[in-house]
């Protein structure tokens with residue numbers, strides 16, 4: 001699994017510390033340095049790693065601990081808490097309610113897995129009893145509508161798009177209006193991607209968002225983008241009010257630390273992860289169980 005290597009390195013650093021006969025400041029620092037190195041290697045942003053180091057030091061603060069307290073446990077707990085804090089922005093994202101129409105807009109770079117993820121998200125909610133619908137407002141990539149249509153048909157989810165219309169705002173508005181009339185309670189708008197962050201993309205996103213007034217904007221990010229994650233996520237956050245993140249391709253070889261950075265950059269929680277190309281390869285993301293698994297606890 002992605003991040004498994006990171007988890008392994010952190011666990012090893014903690015185990016090494018436990019093997020030491022006396023846990024003094026040096027042993028603790030060695031352990032912290034080892035953990036920091038592992039995080040940096042996993043593409044977590046430098047500043048986040050430095051902040052984490054400072055926080056753990058404060059929590060563990062050797063001098064302040066009464067004699068006899070289990071330093072190993074305190075250290076373990078501090079690492080766990082800090083990793084959870086990194087992944088938890090402290091506020092939950094908007095969650096759609098059955099029977100009440102919600103509009104959710106997906107944004108992200110080309111190839112991040114946006115279109116695939118829209119269908120996965122729709123399918124997940126359909127199985128929970130929602131009545132979802134998909135709108136293809138991606139007029140940039142030839143074949144985007146066909147892809148969405150194919151995915152939606154397979155999952156028996158209503159869809160809207162056009163081969164002729166080139167204005168994404170017009171399609172988005174028409175699609176949302178139509179599905180509201182049809183009493184769909186989860187209207188998902190797929191927007192265009194671009195190869196890189198560029199002004200045209202952000203302007204288009206802003207216009208689609210202004211016209212459809214989404215209840216939630218989800219930023220879709222490929223887990224393999226590494227250190228670029230923080231800046232990319234921040235750029236999207238600044239142009240569209242991103243409220244949640246979905247990390248895709250967690251089944252691949254990516255180091256995955258970008259996920260941690262994306263949360264920090266958008267101050268929004270990761271709500272799902274994509275774990276394969278199939279429609280049901282999609283998992284709800286829960287911080288604590290994830291970090292526990294990561295640390296092999």
Ligand SMILES: Nc1nc2c(ncn2[C@@H]2O[C@H](COP(=O)(O)OP(=O)(O)OP(=O)(O)O)[C@@H](O)[C@H]2O)c(=O)[nH]1
Nearest residue numbers: 110111112113114115116193248249274275276277
């Ligand atoms: N292994 C794996 N592949 C994925 C996952 N999510 C998406 N993909 C694949 O990634 C590729 C790109 O996905 P798309 O959904 O076409 O990407 P997109 O971001 O919509 O691209 P644009 O519409 O051009 O912006 C496809 O081959 C998907 O099957 C995932 O979680 N795991």
